[in-house]
Amino acid sequence: MSSKRPSKRAFASGSLAPQRTVGGETGAEAASLTAEQKLDIWQWLQKNRMVEERLGLLYRTGKVVGGLYTSLGQEGISVGTAYALEPQDWVGPLIRNLGVMLVRGVRPREAFTQYCARATSPTGGRDGNTHFGNPEKRIVAPISHLGAVIPVMAGIALAAKKRGENAVCVTWIGDGGTSTGDFHEGLNLAAVLDLPLVLVVENNGYAYSTPTRMQTRPEDLVAKADGYGLPAEIVDGNDVLAVYDAMRRATTRVRDGGGPVMLEMKTFRMKGHAEHDDAKYVPPELFEEWRRRDPLVLYDRVLEEEGILTRAERDRRVAELKAEIDADAEFAVASPTPDPRFAFGRVYADDGGPGPLPGPAWGPAGATRLGRGLPGGDRHDVRDPRGGNA
């Protein structure tokens, strides 16, 4: 165990006083950002929103398969946290963290092809939406079951520590997700094993229709960090610079062997749970209130005041982004749907890989099996060397 682990225990069974800061001097990291970096952050914010807006268009024109989940109003969290990371760090983003993936180098076309279930998508159509990872970019894909990524990221952190990667592992979770068993087990494991993990909690007021107060009794979710003896900090999630600043301080502490920390981002989900949800259960004045705190608008104001971004430069950059995003969306729409044979194989390392279509398993053992053809009815004999598996 690291000697830097904060120890406030007076007695063996003594209490651990809550630490409501992850350390460092508040604001110092943000203050040391160059104009270039600030423009970078602006660019990622715009890109995050524009890609999701484009996804909305694809959804409304029937190109998206299944539901669409966006991060409207929460982009500052994805972008600010991811921008604070180093290349060797690992991320485990959730469905509202497309911005994290973009900052880590995922191209818009990967999201478009995933949501449209095309053959060219990162999973080849086997899974959808943001459910894709990238080992080279150190991105771990989520599953739908909320909380499940947290212990997995603790495991990545365990390995990173053992292998001396000097890596910080980061994952994100909603206010609702903090009610799952995996959240608690994962956080506790990371705490007692002193693992290099940052847990970013996005408290956006709702989990589907359930308001945060019906999810967790304390108003602040950092209370859960207190319970496991983790330093934690409450951050204005709609202020991208505050997010970046807190994340830099958090990762510095974790990288120095300080053990896991939690950041609670206060924010708001500016849409329904997904595109199909009209969010009638949200009082309209809440949307009104938070619309005034749109992270992109707030940040535009900062850059304007600091004279970093002129109107002309802004327009030029937006046009550039739009061209890239349009091209990628068109690429997705023009991409073929997957070959049905890709449904089969690569369930195991040694099963021969995707395809061919397996034949029905009936018939005498060892006989040539009559296979069903591709949908459309063409039939052909398939000898299944793997022993048949309809």
Add this chain to the structure above:
Amino acid sequence: MAAGTTYIEAIREAMAEEMRRDDSVLVIGEDVGTYGGAFRATAGFLEEFGPERVIDTPISESGIVGMSVGAAMNGLRPIAEMQFIDFLSNAFNQVVNMAAKLRYRQNIGVPIVVRGPCGGGVHGGPYHSQNVESHYLSTPGLKIVEPATARDAKGLMKAAIRDPDPVLFFEHKFLYRRIKEDLPDEDWVVPIGKAATAREGEDLTVVTFGACVHHALEAADRLDHEGLSVEVIDLRTLLPLDREALHATAKKTSKVIVYHEATRTGGIGAEISAILAEECFEWLDGPVLRVTAPDTPVPYAPPLEAAFLPGPEDLIDAARYLAGY
């Protein structure tokens, strides 16, 4: 007579009628109150029954099922909703080790219903499409049902709520709003443990349940034109299996195909096939065939999902093959 009742409405009506009849019945789950459930299975419940009987919970499936078990031990009859049945995996321990074993260990009844949408065909991908019955089939103490019609959905839900033991109630989401039936007004119950004959036939039997019943009926229609008379047995209850119905149809047609949407290995088809081999060997004229999904997760893209799901075509192939015996 309730005209044109959908499968999901039938489930909602059954729960509402039971809650009116019995004050100890309550619903517990994520977004079941204010929102009325992700699929609207409990729409209007909060208004009618109030927050003490319509309980919105945090995202805590294990807690939801465990709490239901406790409430049942203390006189209530909870209906726990899983937003998708895929999330029941998070409550696995409470289902198989707590709910299922209390009767055997201490003769304590756990009258809970754990219900939720299962099944594919709606492009839900690996985590919103699964059929999970085989995860629970080998747990004595549980009952498992999965209706194929609105009538059975309503009657089985009432039976499940009134049952003294834990019932897993799987609802095939493909059917939620795709089928509609005129339902009688009176109170009726479909007994747990009894299969139904969805179609009479002479030459061959398809044993199935859930959405597959409808695909089987379609296949049977088409095979009829080829001169093959196909009987379709709708299991309705998966645990305990209706052995008598299996025996009777095996005796009648001597050829049986088991057809299910879940993956093949260790699926309920294997169990039924074993029952037929052990108990009906004398009457069979051919091998018991299984038409199932392949042993892979459920893929997301429509062409992959179509290749994965066992449909009428697959069943017709199998029927033609078996008819040759």
